[in-house]
Amino acid sequence: MNLFNWIRSKVGRLILSFGGATQEIHLQVSNLTRNTTLARCMEVADSGPKRNRGLLGRARLSPGEGLWIIPCEAVHTFWMQFPIDLVYLDRKKRIRKLRGAVRPWRLSGCLTAHSVMELPSGTIRETRTEVGDTLDFTAVSGAE
Secondary structure, rough: OOHHHHHHHHHHHHHHHOOOOOOEEEEOOOOOOOEEEEEEEEEOOOOOHHHHHOOOOOOOOOOOEEEEEEOOEEOOOOOOOOOEEEEOOOOOOOOEEEEEEOOOOOOOOOOOOOOEEEOOOOOHHOOOOOOEEEEEEEEEEEEO
16 A cells, blocks of 8 residues: 555544544654654645645744645745755655755755655754654644
């Protein structure tokens, strides 16, 4: 099963378990290799409109927040108001590339990536995350 279908099935099951409620679902992202948490409230951008919008229009990302864009090989920070960390993942949720503190008006990509996480600047450094680490995604209900 590919990563996109896995996320869709997990989120779908959680929505059903809440009785069909429209409660927003977020993911907790853990680095299994380093035993750290990269995000407690990761949003998923898995449709064209969500991927195109990304973080545009936001003033900042709070610690523990993030956006997982899937599928995605490259991002831009045009018109953004703050720097972000980028974590590029393959289909097995292994880190292929890292970019810390990417300032507005930049481009970044990784042709071997299947998805990218956008995190608050400094998250990569604070969690000691490195290329080759494996991540785990766990669905959580609501924002913490």
